[in-house]
Amino acid sequence: MENKIISGEPDFPITPGHINARGEHLWEAFENVETEVSAVYIVRFCQERSHWGPFTEKEIEDFYVRTSGRKGGFTFNRLIEAGSSFSIRDGMQPAGGGWIVKDKEGNLHVTDDFVWRCYKASPKK
Numbered sequence: 138m139e140n141k142i143i144s145g146e147p148d149f150p151i152t153p154g155h156i157n158a159r160g161e162h163l164w165e166a167f168e169n170v171e172t173e174v175s176a177v178y179i180v181r182f183c184q185e186r187s188h189w190g191p192f193t194e195k196e197i198e199d200f201y202v203r204t205s206g207r208k209g210g211f212t213f214n215r216l217i218e219a220g221s222s223f224s225i226r227d228g229m230q231p232a233g234g235g236w237i238v239k240d241k242e243g244n245l246h247v248t249d250d251f252v253w254r255c256y257k258a259s260p261k262k
Contacts, residue, residue, distance in 0.1 A: 140235055140248030143189045151252050153183035157259040166258035167236070171214040173258075178204070178211065179237070179247065180255050189252065191244040213237060216251070 143149055156163075158180040162173035182200045183189055201211035219234030236251040 140238070140250045142238055142246040143249055143252060149189070149249070149252070151256050153180060153187065153189060155261055156180050156184075156252075156255050157261040158184060158255075160259065163255050163258040166254040167215070169215060171212075172216060175212060175214040175216055176236075176251070176255055179216070179251075183247070189247050191240070191246050193244060197245070217245075 158177050160177065162170060162177050163180070164173065167173050167176060178201055179197065181204065182192065182197055185200070186192075198209060198211045201207065202209055215234060216237040217234065217239060236248055236254070238246045238248060240246065
């Protein structure tokens with residue numbers, strides 16, 4: 138099943154404000170701690186803008202530098218491209234990817250699965 142890109146549609150039931158992104162990461166949302174840390178920065182970025190609309194790598198990098206206190210180096214950690222995971226039974230397998238989609242112009246889009254996973258892991262109460 139292909140993930141649907143969300144571009145700030147007003148009828149999408151979850152807004153960035155519906156997600157509690159105050160923690161360090163979104164526990165078990167993406168089965169990988171590093172991926173969950175990257176996801177929380179994207180959610181916070183979208184919360185600051187109040188929408189899920191497209192963004193650029195430079196915009197998320199600038200947000201990361203400004204809010205993390207680091208000098209740079211935001212990584213998507215399997216949100217865009219699949220990485221790999223290891224299990225004793227199956228060995229190395231592709232894992233992740235497709236939660237953030239890059240279009241032909243280089244703009245990044247969150248998908249419905251990204252939003253649902255973030256919301257399920259940490260809804261704002």
